[in-house]
Amino acid sequence: MNQPETNPDAPLPRPSTFPDGLRVQVQGFDDQQAADGLGEQLTALFVQMGRYFDIQRLDGVTIAIDYEEALRSLDRGCATRELAPSRGRTVGVAMTPSVLRDGVLKSHVFVDAAVFFGMLKEDRYERAMQLLAHECAHVEVNAHYDRCFPDTLLRTKYMNAQQGARSEVILASWDEYAACALSAKRGENPEADYRETFLNDLADARERGNECIKAYRLHSQVGQIVREIREIYGGLMKHAAYYLGNAAGFGKSWRDDPAVAEALTEHWFLPFFERLETALAALYAELGVWPNHDGFEVIGDIGEDLMCEGGMYFYDSPDHPGEVGVQLPLTPDTVPY
Incomplete structure (x- = not known):
């Protein structure tokens, strides 16, 4: 695996934050010796990544041929839902889930080996480096959030569907915006x-x-319709956050991107998009020093308003305090436009 050229006289940004003794695990290769060699090379690469990203809370790195099974078999240190790669419109090839180790929240990087090594074989080295940089950024973002809001990630039980939906939308949008902004100039x-x-x-x-x-x-x-509406409109917010975070990392504006500006002109999503951009930029400006959770709740409010625009909203149950009901239009034709 080729390494990028470096200037030996250029100062390194800081000592590596890659945890001592950790090694990248390459799984599923018939030739174990070759897998071990790749693991050593990738470990050295992550050591370099640790000079640019704070990855001291890295639990491990697994690059697996059977990516789905690797995710499924992760011990997250608590009872939680089983991990699975994204399917459908976008196919997930890397993920950095949170885990608990001796009461400390850490992050474990998973990468689909077929995709990653395929990039290297096609001489798409810079694209592969961006993939790894993005996941390292997730490790840093998770740690910032946990330091400000301890005992939250993996340790919060939501009382109802509304709380769960808000949390999914908040964390997905914020995590991807921040990871994209942090890793924007690393690789392709x-x-x-x-x-x-x-x-x-x-x-x-x-x-x-x-x-x-x-x-x-x-x-x-x-339960099914709540999940579907949350995934559709929460997914729209998340993919907007990917785009906005990367643009922020490069100091660019979507208004100077003809394709995006044209698509959003007079579009029903435009006011939500502008609110989301403002909320995410404000959170990123205070990265890791948030005084409270209020800025994150703004994203939850946007998500709820967006789902309501799509025809579904939550309401407090009058008969059961703390529980919520779900209201949908009587017919699909009553979905507001």
């Missing part, structure tokens, strides 16, 4: 991919949401 610029994914979601989120509401009239599964 992923702007084109982020733009395409966001614009694809923007084009048909309302249509997909309406189809789910139509189906709900037949299956009547409240």
Whole structure:
């Protein structure tokens, strides 16, 4: 694996934060000796990454041929849902979930080996480096959040669907914005991919949401429709956050991007997009020194307003304090436009 050229006289940004004794694990290769050699090379690379990102809370790095099984088998240190790669419109090839180790929140990086080594074989070294840098940024972002709000990640039980939906939207949007902003100038610029994914979601989120509401009239599964609407509109926010975070990292504005500016002109999502940009930028300006959780709750408010715009909203149950109900339109045609 080729290493990038470096200037030996250039000062390093800081001592590496890569944890002593940790080694990158390469899993699923028939040739174990070759896998061990790759692991050593990648360990050296992560040591260098640790000079640019604070990854002292890194639990481990696993680059696996069977990416799905590697995720599924992770011991997260607490009872939680089973991990799985993203499927559907976007296919996940890397993930950095939180874990608990002796009461300390850490992060474990997983990478799909077939995709990662495929990039290297195709001489897309800079793209592969951006992939790793992005996951290292997630390690730093998770640690910042845990230091400011301890006993929250992996340790909060939500009382109802509204709290759960808000948390999913808040963390997904914030995490990706911050990770993209932190890693923006490491490796290949992923702007084109982020733009395409966001614009694809923007084009048909309302249509997909309406189809789910139509189906709900037949299956009547409240948990299913809540999950689907949250995934559609929360996904739109998350993919907007990818794009916005990367733009912020490069000091660019979406208003100077003709494709995005044109797509958002007079679009129903524009006011939500502008609110999201403002909220995320404010949080990033106080990275790791947030005095309270108020700025994050702003993102939750945007998410709830967006789901309401799509035809679903939560309301307090009058008969059961602390519980919420879910309201959907009587017919899909009543979804507001």
